[in-house]
Amino acid sequence: MTTVWREACRASTRAVVLSGSLLLPTVLGACSSPPMPEADLVVRGATVIDATGSPPRADTDVFVRDGRITAILPTGEAEPPADATIVDAAGAFVMPGLSDMHVHFSLGLPGPGPDDQTEQVLRRLLYYGVTSMLNLGATDGSTESIRDLWARMERGEVQGPTVYGTGGHLTLPGTHPVWTIFPPPRREAAQAIVDATPEDEPANLYPLGLGISLVRTAAAARRAVQERAAGGMHAIKITVETGPSEFGDDHPLMPVEMIQAIVDEAAAHDLRVFAHVSSPHELEAAMAGGVAGVVHAVSERPFPSTTVGADLADRDFHTVATLSLYDAFIRYVEDPSRLDDPFLRETVTDEEIEAFAQAGMLDAGAEADSLPFWRAETDAVMGEVADLHRLGVPIVLGTDVGNPMVFAGYSAHEELAHLVKGGLTPLEAIQAATINAARMVEDTEEFGTIEVGKRADLLILDADPLADIRNSRRIRSVIARGRLVDRAALMGN
Numbered sequence: 001m002t003t004v005w006r007e008a009c010r011a012s013t014r015a016v017v018l019s020g021s022l023l024l025p026t027v028l029g030a031c032s033s034p035p036m037p038e039a040d041l042v043v044r045g046a047t048v049i050d051a052t053g054s055p056p057r058a059d060t061d062v063f064v065r066d067g068r069i070t071a072i073l074p075t076g077e078a079e080p081p082a083d084a085t086i087v088d089a090a091g092a093f094v095m096p097g098l099s100d101m102h103v104h105f106s107l108g109l110p111g112p113g114p115d116d117q118t119e120q121v122l123r124r125l126l127y128y129g130v131t132s133m134l135n136l137g138a139t140d141g142s143t144e145s146i147r148d149l150w151a152r153m154e155r156g157e158v159q160g161p162t163v164y165g166t167g168g169h170l171t172l173p174g175t176h177p178v179w180t181i182f183p184p185p186r187r188e189a190a191q192a193i194v195d196a197t198p199e200d201e202p203a204n205l206y207p208l209g210l211g212i213s214l215v216r217t218a219a220a221a222r223r224a225v226q227e228r229a230a231g232g233m234h235a236i237k238i239t240v241e242t243g244p245s246e247f248g249d250d251h252p253l254m255p256v257e258m259i260q261a262i263v264d265e266a267a268a269h270d271l272r273v274f275a276h277v278s279s280p281h282e283l284e285a286a287m288a289g290g291v292a293g294v295v296h297a298v299s300e301r302p303f304p305s306t307t308v309g310a311d312l313a314d315r316d317f318h319t320v321a322t323l324s325l326y327d328a329f330i331r332y333v334e335d336p337s338r339l340d341d342p343f344l345r346e347t348v349t350d351e352e353i354e355a356f357a358q359a360g361m362l363d364a365g366a367e368a369d370s371l372p373f374w375r376a377e378t379d380a381v382m383g384e385v386a387d388l389h390r391l392g393v394p395i396v397l398g399t400d401v402g403n404p405m406v407f408a409g410y411s412a413h414e415e416l417a418h419l420v421k422g423g424l425t426p427l428e429a430i431q432a433a434t435i436n437a438a439r440m441v442e443d444t445e446e447f448g449t450i451e452v453g454k455r456a457d458l459l460i461l462d463a464d465p466l467a468d469i470r471n472s473r474r475i476r477s478v479i480a481r482g483r484l485v486d487r488a489a490l491m492g493n
């Protein structure tokens with residue numbers, strides 16, 4: 001019998017005696033079976049920010065067993081089982097682990113990178129408290145690659161967040177990203193695959209290590225969706241992009257009929273479709289095709305019109321803004337000292353920074369021409385997020401990891417701060433990173449809040465993120481699927 005329970009028993013016994021009743025034996029009988037939630041891990045004494053929108057709860061214990069939350073109780077109401085791991089969180093703040101819903105392990109562009117790039121991205125995400133992520137294709141992003149990754153994670157060979165996947169993204173030949181950002185030899189290799197593939201089949205770039213399918217007809221697009229559904233993917237990603245403008249704006253736009261066919265086929269398999277867009281006309285095509293959300297904010301102003309915005313809100317249209325992507329194109333070249341941020345350098349090495357410098361990405365002179373463009377784009381996406389948020393459109397945290405200087409895990413904290421700058425309250429920014437992410441992939445039974453039955457993915461902070469969102473960086477510990485993460489072992493790898 002625990003001290004706390006004894007005290008509770010004494011209190012109730014006293015109440016019975018004072019009332020003159022003779023029910024003492026019954027009361028003592030009740031006292032002999034104290035409530036003991038099942039637990040193999042207990043986070044004790046924290047202020048819990050559960051992300052449902054309820055006020056924070058001080059002095060709270062979170063009980064966890066077999067990777068799931070079993071009870072949330074005022075501290076001391078129940079004692080943990082003797083063999084449970086106790087995580088002392090007195091004075092700390094516990095929120096759900098973060099989600100990054102726009103991740104690529106890399107974009108398949110030439111350049112230096114470790115042999116285990118995918119594993120490194122996963123380790124770093126987890127290190128910084130990202131416990132769920134959505135992969136949107138590109139390197140190691142095919143259905144088969146994602147399934148292989150799940151198997152390796154299941155066997156404990158790879159550590160990382162819970163991985164949600166779309167499989168490869170669907171795009172038209174002649175457009176983004178292959179015909180915009182890829183160098184000619186890769187583009188030629190892709191074209192050779194297209195040439196060797198019947199028109200009504202998706203031309204999968206899997207032999208190039210890329211989760212990208214080039215589709216020329218609605219029939220080919222439907223087949224691609226079927227392959228992803230059969231492989232257990234969680235959503236479908238399409239690329240609806242006539243630019244990006246620095247690569248010319250004359251690339252073909254995915255026809256609305258093809259988008260509709262993809263949405264229709266996906267719905268038959270209970271999957272949602274999310275689109276890469278960057279301009280209003282692409283967003284309008286995606287909306288006309290019936291997609292459930294976009295994975296970039298639109299970087300042209302003025303946008304959205306009130307009508308379009310209201311329509312987006314009515315449709316529960318999820319918008320992953322990727323503000324940190326746009327910001328990354330300017331922030332470090334304008335002020336390279338930001339690369340010295342100790343929180344960043346807990347994982348990112350001198351060699352990596354040097355590689356960006358060698359590639360000319362930190363040379364303000366060389367980048368002078370593109371800086372005004374990216375500054376305008378960043379202002380535009382920031383303004384769009386503010387507008388969409390005002391209109392009630394759900395905003396979801398995503399960073400576009402895989403792009404240069406979008407640092408896995410670290411950028412999720414940058415994105416939180418950008419969202420607050422864009423007009424969300426700290427709680428709303430936290431919800432963008434948690435419950436809104438779970439809603440986006442329709443998995444709210446599993447994650448997104450601190451509630452009984454959910455996956456025990458927890459971020460424990462030394463300071464209150466509701467008082468200042470930058471406190472999300474004050475990480476004391478990370479718990480993923482009910483296990484305390486050994487952050488030191490992940491650091492710098």
Ligand SMILES: [Zn+2]
Nearest residue numbers: 102104136400
């Ligand atoms: Zn992306």
